[in-house]
Amino acid sequence: MWGRGLLRGAKFAQLSSPSPSSPSSRPLLSAAASAAPSNLLSSQYQRGRWFGSSTANMAPVRDPNTLSNYDAWRTRHTTANLKIDFTDKCLRGSVILELESQTDKASKEIILDSSYVAVNSIKLNSAPSTWETKARTEPNGSPVHIAVPEGAAKGEVVKVEIQLATTDKCTALQWLTPAQTSNKAAPFMFSQCQAIHARSLFPCQDTPDVKSTYDFNITSPYVVVASGVPVPDETKELGEEKLYKFQQKVPIPSYLFALSSGDIASAPVGKRSCVCTGPNELKESQWELEGDMDKFLEAAEKIVFPYRWGEYNVLVLPPSFPYGGMENPIFTFATPTIISGDKQNIDVIAHELAHSWSGNLVTSCSWEHFWLNEGWTMYLERRILASIHGGDAHFDFSAIRGWKALEEAIKEYGEDHEFTKLCISHKGIDPDDAFSTVPYEKGFHFVWSLDRLVGRENFDKFIPYYFGKWSNKSLDSYEFKDTFLEFFSAPEYSDLKDKIGSIDWESRFHSTGLPPKPEFDTSLADVCYELAEKWKGKDFTPSPSDVSSWTGNQILVFLNAVQDFEQPLTVEQSQALGKAYGLIESKNAELKAAYFHIAMRSKDTSAYQGVADLLGDVGRMKFVRPLFRGLNKVDRELAIKTFEKNREFYHPICRQMVEKDLGVAA
Known part of the structure; x- marks a missing residue:
């Protein structure tokens, strides 16, 4: 999720065994790990990786953001029979969970x-069940306890059918009135379940450590999109409504459950891809994406292995969508800011596509290990784009931009802040509160450092091994470490023994602040820095030709460099920059937001209303939160007024974050 945004890191406070989703053939202590230095084994023992030689005494629940007892039961299949009620702004219907017992002892609960779900009744194997919703505990919600009077032997599957409705406190759904859509013809609804918001749709094992296949049976008066493959010829007319069916045959975690409904049209953009969006935006969205989707897919498949999800489609959402993209399987949910009319922002799609392997197919077992999803995805994204655009200089150019974002995030937190670690303890923490660039870029730099350490040719052999071994499963940082050591313990890599032995895994996982900075190929960035240097001179006269041959990303690097000047531009310089380079009137939100940060730092009051206007046009947190923080510093009254004016426009997750940023949270 980054085009979308970001999240968290890791810890091992609990005794934990390999997840029940781990490969059954995986030895508790791999040969490579057995040969590891004793200090590493000791640190892993202390962190709870092993408890004697038996798993019987080990607690496999390793996600602090779930209250479910998924050590005793695991969801294998989910059937969602839901009606989208636009009048009451809720989902109502039933969800059937097929849960497999994991214990030798008969589990009776x-x-x-x-979280804020109205549960009406629960049946166990078609019979009424005794159940209770317990008191709410933040940030993890209200657990639902269901009695299994007869218990269930290990391997036995029971069916739990829950009749329910979402409430107005549901944090996973955003409802838009017709007036909030572009053609004002129909209301619109979309979900966003990452990180722990699926539990506000229906009771579930809301942890990335559990994966389930899905059947979606969704009734709506408008077109429905879901994170599954549409079932051919199964859409049925039900009066003024229709029943839409989708299947997800690849097991996915709950945070990838996704629904959207509204006045949605579609058009092909590749051999395996279509774009869906509002009718008014369809033509320009198709133009922006077609021609590149197949290239992205083919490049990714060469790096890892063939795409396993069947279709790869993109749903371009209304502007209040809080992320750049969300990697919901089959249908990536994307921000409309990628449709900028210049094909400069579609790299987001390469990122979300890469999640089809890292995150969706191979998943971090908890939000504490989120870097396994996002660090790997940043690495694959940059490999994909480098292969399309022409080599390592493009890889490094993107990494330079990422390093800048990482520096800013760590500066914002403070170098010693817990959230600057690759692996963060989430005990008592809402994962949304740890949302940052850190797991993306710090995770990327760790993966890239391993690539450089063993050499690209060797690392390219490890990539499909890793994703093949952990396909359809979830893992933690130490299992990733074991897998890496296991692969490179093979005799043909004996010459790498000393290099691999030099990796300080504990420091990489748990040190705060910036990671070691690599040597970047700056060939594509140097011209940006050279122009920025000219702007340090007060008598520099800009011209549109300065940037006319540049990509949008090069302009961003230039603007970021100007933003970093020790002395801000004068008001006159700021205004000249915006006019000469067309930034004030630009339709590219990336460029416009970067310019506004320069203008606010220059105290250019003439730009403040432009900032407020942009905040009323886009809901993507990448822009909204920093712009509100900047506007709050220079004109708090306008910042508060702008937020109150657009409060209902923002997604609930975004709204909560901005309230905290502005200090107006209840």
Whole structure:
């Protein structure tokens, strides 16, 4: 999720065994790990990786953001029979969970996560069940306890059918009135379940450590899109409504459950891809994406292995969508800011596509290990784009931009802040509160450092091994470490033994601040820095030709460099920059937002209303939160007024974050 945004890191406070989703053939202590230095083994033992030689005494629940007892039960299949009610702004219907017992002892209780869900009744194997929703505990919600009087032997599957409705406190859904859509013809609804918001849709095991296949049976008066493959010829007319069916045959975690409905049209953009969006935006969205989707897919498949999800489609959402993109399988949910009319912002799609392997197919077991999703995805994204655009200089150019974002995030937190670690303890923490660039870029730099250490040719052999071994499963940082050591313990890599032995895994996982900075190929960035240097001279006269041959990303690097000047531009310089380079009137939100940060730092009051106007046009947190923080510093009254004016425009997740940024949270 980054085009979308970001999240968290890791810890091992609990005794934890390899997840029940781990490969059954995986030895508790791999040969490579056995040969590891004793200090590493000791640190892993202390962190709870092993408890004697038996798994019987080990607690496999390793996600602090779930209250479910998924050590005793695991969801294998989910059927969602839901009606989208636009009048009451809720989902109502039933969800059937097929849960497999994991214990030798008969487990007599199932515990599910929930948050502000109205549960009407629960059946166990078609019979009424005894159940109770317990008191709410933040940030993890209200667990639902379901009695299993007869218990269930290990391997036995029971069916739990829950009749429910979402409430107005549901944090996973955003409802837009017709007036909030472009053609004003119909209301619109979309979901966003990452990180722990699926539990506000229906009781479930809301942890990335559990994966389930899905059947979606969704009734709506408008077109429906879901994170599954549409079932051919199964759409049925139900009066003024239709029943839409989708199947997800690849097991996915709950945070990838996704729905959207509204006045949605579609058009092909590749051999395996279509774009869906509002009718008014369809033509320009098709133009922006077609021709590149197949290239992205083919490049990714060469790096890892063939795409396993069937279709790869993109749903371009209304502007209040809080992320750049969300990697919901089959249908990436994307911000409309990627449709900029210049094909300069579609790299987001390469990122979300890369999640089809890192995150969706191979998943971090908790938000504490989120870098395994996002660090790997940043690495694959940059490999994909480098292969399309022409080599390592493009890889490094993107990494330079990422390093800048990482520096800013760590400066914002402070170098010693817990959230600057690659692996963060999430005990008592809402994952959304740890949302940052860190797991993306710090995670990327760790993966890239391993690539450089063993050499690209060797690392390219490891990539499909890693994703093949952990396909359809979830893992933690130490299991990733074991897998890396296991692969490179093979005799043909004996010459790498000393290099691999030099990796300080504990420091990489748990040190605060910036990671070691690599040597970048700056060939594509140097011209940006050279122009920025000219702007340090007060008598420099800009011309549109300065940037006419540049990509949008090069202009961003230039603007970021200007932003970093020790002395801000004068008001006159700021205004000249905006006019000469067309930034004030630009339709590219990336460029416009970067310019406004320069203008606010220059105290250019003539730009403040432009900032407020942009905040009323886009809901992507990448822009909204920094712009509100900047506007709050120079004109708090306008910042508060702008937020109150657009409060209902923003997604609930975005709204909560901005309230905290502005200090107006209840």
